[in-house]
Amino acid sequence: MRIVFIGTGEIGVPTLQALLRSSEHRVTGVVTQPDKPAGRTQQIEPPPIKRALAGTKMSILQPVRIKGREAIEEVRTLRPEAIVVMAYGQILSRAVLEIPMIACLNLHASLLPRWRGAAPIQAAIGAGDRETGITVMYMDEGLDTGDILLQRKIEIAPDQTSASLHDKLAQIAPEALAEAILLLEKGKATRVPQEDDLAIYAPKLEREHGRIDWTESAAVIERKIRAFDPWPGAFMEIDHRRLKIFAATIVDRSGKPGQISRNENELIVAAGEGALSLGEVQLEGKRRMSAAEFLRGHSWIARR
Numbered sequence: 637m638r639i640v641f642i643g644t645g646e647i648g649v650p651t652l653q654a655l656l657r658s659s660e661h662r663v664t665g666v667v668t669q670p671d672k673p674a675g676r677t678q679q680i681e682p683p684p685i686k687r688a689l690a691g692t693k694m695s696i697l698q699p700v701r702i703k704g705r706e707a708i709e710e711v712r713t714l715r716p717e718a719i720v721v722m723a724y725g726q727i728l729s730r731a732v733l734e735i736p737m738i739a740c741l742n743l744h745a746s747l748l749p750r751w752r753g754a755a756p757i758q759a760a761i762g763a764g765d766r767e768t769g770i771t772v773m774y775m776d777e778g779l780d781t782g783d784i785l786l787q788r789k790i791e792i793a794p795d796q797t798s799a800s801l802h803d804k805l806a807q808i809a810p811e812a813l814a815e816a817i818l819l820l821e822k823g824k825a826t827r828v829p830q831e832d833d834l835a836i837y838a839p840k841l842e843r844e845h846g847r848i849d850w851t852e853s854a855a856v857i858e859r860k861i862r863a864f865d866p867w868p869g870a871f872m873e874i875d876h877r878r879l880k881i882f883a884a885t886i887v888d889r890s891g892k893p894g895q896i897s898r899n900e901n902e903l904i905v906a907a908g909e910g911a912l913s914l915g916e917v918q919l920e921g922k923r924r925m926s927a928a929e930f931l932r933g934h935s936w937i938a939r940r
Contacts, residue, residue, distance in 0.1 A: 639718050640666070645723035647722065649688045650809060741773070742782065769805070850906070853907055888910065889911040
């Protein structure tokens with residue numbers, strides 16, 4: 637099968653690599669987002685999908701808008717029988733969706749219709765979901781609204797972060813796609829419409845979403861800390877500076893929400909219900925360190 641792969645994020649790299657290794661299919665081209673400034677230095681960097689193709693002779697398209705006439709014609713010249721999309725970052729127009737002869741498939745990192753949108757991994761952890769997975773769906777013009785071809789489920793561990801769950805989902809995606817393509821080839825692929833009444837959206841996250849609301853329960857905040865690692869990062873204010881929190885443990889203590897105290901080498905913050913003992917933290921302008929190290933430089937934090 638002649639396949640065009642469309643994607644940008646790191647999560648799609650294992651799937652693209654599996655397609656490139658396949659002896660049964662041929663990737664005729666790859667579409668990804670344009671190179672963009674990244675990091676503190678704002679140096680121009682290629683997206684992860686493009687980096688994964690370094691050293692190959694693969695045809696790489698990087699249109700600013702894939703809906704543009706020129707971009708559509710470039711994809712059409714690649715003559716795909718199937719288009720495979722994962723974490724691209726733009727909605728495809730009907731003109732693009734109609735290019736492949738067989739299907740345009742999207743791999744989404746949730747069990748649709750739960751968590752449509754840009755941040756399904758963070759949303760699943762933050763909500764306390766016990767499972768998630770990869771959905772392979774037929775694409776339409778909506779936001780993750782297409783009919784489902786198949787799903788692959790995995791459990792969410794109690795200590796799962798977005799980083800670790802991202803990597804786990806990235807590894808099961810190639811197998812899910814391989815099975816979906818095989819079903820298409822055999823004419824056995826089904827189409828199951830999504831139940832729109834059950835749809836929940838996970839909108840794109842901004843840095844400010846990481847600000848902790850200490851009136852929430854310790855259990856909710858602990859999940860958000862894991863959900864926001866590595867992006868956008870959970871944080872609170874101390875000494876008029878942001879304190880980024882990478883991990884926390886629920887403890888049986890109480891106090892005014894946001895009240896900070898110490899217990900031996902523990903840095904404790906009270907929540908609306910219960911409290912959290914903070915693990916690794918990073919004060920704005922400083923290096924990442926343990927809570928015990930942080931306390932040594934902040935003697936004003938009272939013992940309780």
